[in-house]
Amino acid sequence: MRKIVADLHAELVRYNLVAWTAGNVSGRVPGADLFVIKPSGVSYDELTPENMVVCDLDGTLVEGEHAPSSDTAAHAYVYRNMPEVGGVVHTHSTYASAWAARGEAIPCVLTAMADEFGGEIPVGPFALIGDDSIGQGIVETLKGHRSPAVLMQNHGVFTIGKDPKAAVKAAVMCEDVARTVHVARQLGTPLPIAQDDIDRLYDRYQNVYGQRSPR
Amino acid sequence: MRKIVADLHAELVRYNLVAWTAGNVSGRVPGADLFVIKPSGVSYDELTPENMVVCDLDGTLVEGEHAPSSDTAAHAYVYRNMPEVGGVVHTHSTYASAWAARGEAIPCVLTAMADEFGGEIPVGPFALIGDDSIGQGIVETLKGHRSPAVLMQNHGVFTIGKDPKAAVKAAVMCEDVARTVHVARQLGTPLPIAQDDIDRLYDRYQNVYGQRSPR
Amino acid sequence: MRKIVADLHAELVRYNLVAWTAGNVSGRVPGADLFVIKPSGVSYDELTPENMVVCDLDGTLVEGEHAPSSDTAAHAYVYRNMPEVGGVVHTHSTYASAWAARGEAIPCVLTAMADEFGGEIPVGPFALIGDDSIGQGIVETLKGHRSPAVLMQNHGVFTIGKDPKAAVKAAVMCEDVARTVHVARQLGTPLPIAQDDIDRLYDRYQNVYGQRSPR
């Protein structure tokens, strides 16, 4: 899990989702009340399986020589309150953060959004770092929502997944659709997709896509 | 053909036309009712000639260990109905998809568009994945049209070519002109090009350009 | 000169000024009525000193196995009519081409523009490929103008320099300022720079900057 989480940060860099050290991936340790997360303030080039840190579900450092990411409390809150979640990602990716700065959900006007997010990408509350406020905002927004991504107001994006790779994919796709819908809106109003069609697309993508079953 | 198709996916990555695994190239096998296409849900880094899959013109898997791309039915429909087509590409590239989200054709206001597309890049219908709807929309829009690219409403781009490389070139150029015309439109109205001039440019480019004949 | 011209194309790629094979560099052969230019329709990865082609000042192929760039006539016209020019570059770079599509000069609102271009970047006429129209438009616009770059209407950019490297630098800086001024204009009106200040900046940069004299 240390290696998986360390390596996945390269995807954040590859897709230009992060600048300097802002942005982090974590992954729940299977079968234990622990998760692996990026150390705080360490650059992406220097991440290795060895310098990743391990925390318990209260966000307390259990193993590692570095301090955990300053976003650790938010990750921990998600793992404590959403047992189905195995990976969490946080970024300040440009287009998603721009929607977040306006406190505006991204409307579902692309079939790829219907596939991956099942509708709009919602906005969570403004919350200060330092206690459970951010974690609460994430969980309250995403519980019972199809979207694995939430735009935290004036802040950035948190995404969840069954494992860290799924959460990274959601972060990549969130920025991709945030940018495309932004660009579409710059010159007019994107055409809506009917709710029935969104439902059909979401259902199909979640159940059929990928290598689950050759056809 | 497996190697050609596998390698051409690197161009989609190089030109930032694709995020994660969204986007695929296929190529008709010369002299057979078969085409090679990307496997579904496999990342671009992991594509090899060996893991590409072969389908017949109904889109049924003929050879390969992975499931074919979820867009296989659309590719197959194009090969069945446009015998002159030897390559098909699908992407959700940002600027082209933004025009598609508004259901708006890209007007021909650049000489490079006149060269490559012979006029505007047209919009195809909204269509759900799962049957022949997307393929029909592509073929109905592109049959008898100069453009090798169609913007499928709320979805993305499909391009065609005499071979996979030509279809990839059309996908690259489609995003390039979609972006430039978008940027031009952000601050005003691009100047039109007279139809006669578009015709002359298209005719010249299709018949003279490249290494066909030294002059 | 073959090597210089071949290598400089890598700068067009590095700065994202070109897509596929659109865009070319040429350089006058010192002491001869000849210039080296990119072969037509060959990808940037495949350019070598050996496959560059040599033309006379009428644009006629003198040496080389490939056909010269389809823009050769325009380059040749510039070399014939501007003896001080030692390098020419042509691109369809996005932001510069967007200004060109609107037929709008880029106003001088950045000190870097005053330095490099000495004022606005002007627009040249709409001209069809195939005869001397493009070359004439370039020369008529740039003769007696400080700017080494011209935005050819609905087309793209041509830049000139004392040698090919200077022309490439002008192409890179042209796109850079085209983008910055575009972005500035998106949210309001950039502040003008007084003509006196533009003159002072231009004079200083042309005469002092770089490694000409240590101070």
Added chain:
Amino acid sequence: MRKIVADLHAELVRYNLVAWTAGNVSGRVPGADLFVIKPSGVSYDELTPENMVVCDLDGTLVEGEHAPSSDTAAHAYVYRNMPEVGGVVHTHSTYASAWAARGEAIPCVLTAMADEFGGEIPVGPFALIGDDSIGQGIVETLKGHRSPAVLMQNHGVFTIGKDPKAAVKAAVMCEDVARTVHVARQLGTPLPIAQDDIDRLYDRYQNVYGQRSPR
């Protein structure tokens, strides 16, 4: 210090803050009235510890075979007048320069801005190169301001830090937030962050973040 300064220029390239040779990093030599700076007009690929130049605090060349950056006088003025500054960076990065072209401060509407800049990023005066005007404008704007970055009108960005790496980080983050706030503003008005919350975020980030103390 020569090596540190030479290497840090790679970060300007990596984050696309610079085109051609525009942009430079300098670092104060600890315990001496000297600083190391980029040589003028040398490309980023060719920078080595050996070809960096050393100047005194009047900006006079003390050591080195090349002329110092044409922005040396501005760096020198900052070192003379802000003894706490150990590093200075100058760029023409696109989005920050666009705000600078309009003479508009970047409003603090992102928590990451509150963290790093403690409020808005201010605008400094229009100033010509050649004397101490630019240096004076930087120092007058940044003295007593939380922001380590200033947008010099119609010009670009200068950032300061306790060492060159901190100044480079400020330059990277300045462009990042300049872009995100620009994008946010394109489609509406970003939500403000209360001054109290900005103060709390700034205080926490400056005192807690990073590897200073494991918690």
